[in-house]
Amino acid sequence: MTLRRQLLIAISVIFFAVFIGLQILSVLTTKDYLQQQLASHAQDAATALSRPLEDAMAKNDQTLADIQITTLFDRGYYKKIMVLDPAGKVIISKELPANKEKVPTWMPVLFDLQTPPGEAFISSGWRQLGKVVVISHPAYAYEYLWRSMQEMALWMFVMYLIIWGLTVVLLRIILSPLEKIEEVAIAIQEKRFQRIEVLPQARELQRVVIAMNHMSDRISALLDEEIAKAETYRRDAFMDKVSGLENRHGFDLRFNHLLSEDGRFDTAVIFVLEFDGLKEFNHQYGYQQGDALLADVSTVVREVVSKYANIVGRIGGTSIAAVCIDVDEKGIGQLVDVLQYRLNQVLLRASRQVSLAAGAVVFGLAHTRTDIFSRADLAIETMRQSGTGQISVVHLEESETQIAGSHGWRILIRNALAENRWVLFAQPVMRLQLRQLVHHEVFSRLLDTQGNLVPANKFLPMALRHQLMPEIDQAVITLIIDMLLTPNPAFKHIAVNVSLQSMESQDFCDWLLARLKFSPELAGRLSVEISEFGCARDHAVTKKFVALLREAGIRFGVDHFGLDPHALNVIREIPPDYIKLDGGLIQQIASNESSHAHLRAIIKFAQSMGIPLIAQNVESEESLQLLMTDQIDCGQGFYFGVPEKIVVSKPD
Incomplete structure (x- = not known):
């Protein structure tokens, strides 16, 4: 009351x-x-x-x-x-x-x-x-x-x-600071550190407000300090000091992660830029002038592709790569023209000794890193040999192992949705110190007409292209709910990934809220994970979707965390119930001290926010001991168990 x-x-x-x-x-x-x-x-x-x-x-x-x-x-x-x-x-x-x-x-x-x-x-x-x-x-x-x-x-x-009416008005005026205090207290509990700007007139309430503002400012300042430290370690580990772009190590981690099988994009284009004559320029004018030229070039690349770029990095002494996702043909053409024009202007002002050799490759989620860079090298060499000075754009063809054509994939996925041909696998997430089960993460696979499993990296790109991810996520969550409603289910608590496309779908959001209201006992047993990529790409959609999850009583986690430059600010703005550290980052900590320092900074920030951490790709006892030393709460990987097939039957 x-x-x-x-x-x-x-x-x-x-x-x-x-x-x-x-x-x-x-x-x-x-x-x-x-x-x-x-x-x-x-x-x-x-x-x-x-x-x-x-x-x-x-x-x-x-x-x-x-x-x-x-x-x-x-x-x-x-x-x-x-x-x-x-x-x-x-x-x-x-x-x-x-x-x-x-x-x-x-x-x-x-x-x-x-x-x-x-x-x-x-x-x-x-x-x-x-x-x-x-x-x-x-x-x-x-x-x-x-x-x-x-x-x-x-x-x-x-x-x-009359007195009751006057009392209501007066209480609203007198108690309005208490409502603001309550709002700020709830925000602090949810790890959002706000301030009360207007001080109440009552001396007692004024003291409480000043104390709360002071506490919120102190905690906020500590978190800002932790974010700054983490950003410093991230820059040391993954940033090139000359260009201000990702270094080769950071670019490889993020690019490999982008190609992982979580269906985060339909098509992407990579621009690989090489600057011929830069070594001679350094010898003639000095390395300081060479570094300044490279910094100017990097600034131009960053500005031109900023609207679409997911990764921009210096991948070699004279090479820069930029990856842009979900860009249409018209957008690619505009990027090529503007990028080529502005880079040539910078190079002409500096020296005619340095020239641009570049190539662009349009690829999909199913293509490998080797294929992409081999075609990029071919496009760069084509530009060198042609003498036209034009950046060539190469489209990688789809693999022959895929069903012929985009239309065939659409039919296959549609039929799988209609016939409910999905197989679920679950992998345990364990508490490291006590070796206790926390929950299972669920992965989905499609069954083709012959009953063969189709990996996610095969069908998810086409599902994204045809806007079918909301229906797939709905089908998978329905299977999970059916499993949880059976007597004595094999898995008590389940975590499932939801795509950005589903988060953007109002129909999917309405269905999820209505379905869990119909079965409210499931909310406490279900967790929804959103990739770091999805959270960073669209803050407004993420906030709205997380609010829906909170309303339904569902836990929310951020998956594949630790590689995006703005990741910590996203966590600060939208605090999750837990964080899953990217497997590529975990595998680097034993051999790369800079990556390990970056990880420790993330751990300290998460501890300051009171957010548990889950390490992915835990594969050995040595890795486990290292994670326990760093005080990471939970882990997931083949060391604890391989993904296990879930047998789903309709509840009675």
């Missing part, structure tokens, strides 16, 4: 108590007043009636006395009027038999109005003729008392509404 609601309830209870007290006090005061009025009224009536009755009693005319009493009694203000003789015998008696009280039946019981009789003697000279007794009727008094109670209640209710 919120503080505002508690305060409103407390104020309502106090107001109700005050209302009850005022109502009781008002009723008792009014009751005493009415009893006095009834007694006075009865006495006045008896005194006024004694004089007319004197003549009638003196003449012993009972009829006349009855008429005089009836005249007064018929007004209805009296409950009883009696005339007694000197011996106390009732001569005349008038009593109102019917109850004329227009009040609730409980009221006369709860508030008993005493009606004392009014008495007056009837005498003629010194002779006493009798006595008249008058008792007022309490019906009108009860009606008056009931009306006064209703009016009091109505006025108090109106006042309560």
Whole structure:
């Protein structure tokens, strides 16, 4: 229950108590007043009636006395009027038999109005003729008392509404800093370190806000420091100091990772640029001038391909490579023209001794690194020999082992979706220190019409090209849910990768949220992993999708982490529940100290954020011990178990 609601309830209870007290006090005061009025009224009536009755009693005319009493009694203000003789015998008696009280039946019981009789003697000279007794009727008094109670209640209710409305407004003003404090506290809990810019007027709340801002600033500053350290180590490990681009080691790691089988792009183009005559330029003008020229060239390449580039690196002394993903033919043509023009301008200004030899190769996810670079070398040599100075673009043909044509792949995947021809494999993720199972990661494979397994790196590029990834992810997650719903499932907790294309699909997001709302018990047993590439490529889509996962109660992890230059800032902006370190980075730490220093910086940053780390590609006891020394929480790889086939059956 919120503080505002508690305060409103407390104020309502106090107001109700005050209302009850005022109502009781008002009723008792009014009751005493009415009893006095009834007694006075009865006495006045008896005194006024004694004089007319004197003549009638003196003449012993009972009829006349009855008429005089009836005249007064018929007004209805009296409950009883009696005339007694000197011996106390009732001569005349008038009593109102019917109850004329227009009040609730409980009221006369709860508030008993005493009606004392009014008495007056009837005498003629010194002779006493009798006595008249008058008792007022309490019906009108009860009606008056009931009306006064209703009016009091109505006025108090109106006042309560007014006070309640004013209280709501005032509490909103007074407690608004508390809401902001709560919002910031939740943000800090979620590893988002915000500040409260407007200080409240209340001194106590002001101190709390200042303390929270100070704490948030301190933690934020520490994280910024850790990010700066990690970036320094990353630059030492993967950046070329002369050009400011990725060095050969960093480029190879990221390019190999790009070609891995997680279906992150449809087509890509690589520009390989070589600068002939640079060595002679260095000998003639000095290495400082050569380095400055190379830096200028690198700046041009980075600026031209910045819209599409995924990797830009210096892969040799005089060679630069840039990889751009998902660029159409028109975009490739524009990149070639602008890149060639601007590079030639830089080289002409510097010296005519240095010339550009370049080639561009368009490739897909199924092509190997060897094929790509061999064709790039051929394109570069073609440009040298042609003498035209034009960058040639080469398209790698699809492998003959693939089903002929893009249309064939589309039919194969469509049929697999319609016939549910998918096979799932699960590999364990273990806690390193205790050797305890954390969860299993699921991989999907397609079955062709002959029942053969089709690797992901074969069908995923075509699935991306035909916008089929949302349907594939939906089919795989459905199989996982069916498996988790079976009695005593073999795997209790499952992690599954979701593509960027699925994250961008509103239909997929709506389906996932609805499916997990239908089976909310599954949310705590399911984790969704998004590649570092997907997170860095589209922050807005990632934020929206992660918010959906949080709403459904699903854990969220970042996969293949540690190679992107902006990776730590992404984690800072969208903190996950866990991070999976890229396998290529893990394999480098034993032999490359710079890579190991970069990894340790990531570990320290993750520990500062309270995010567990999972190392991929753990293949040996030596690698395991090294990871445990670095205080990595969990691991995944063939050392703990090979991917195991999941048998999925529909739940009853």
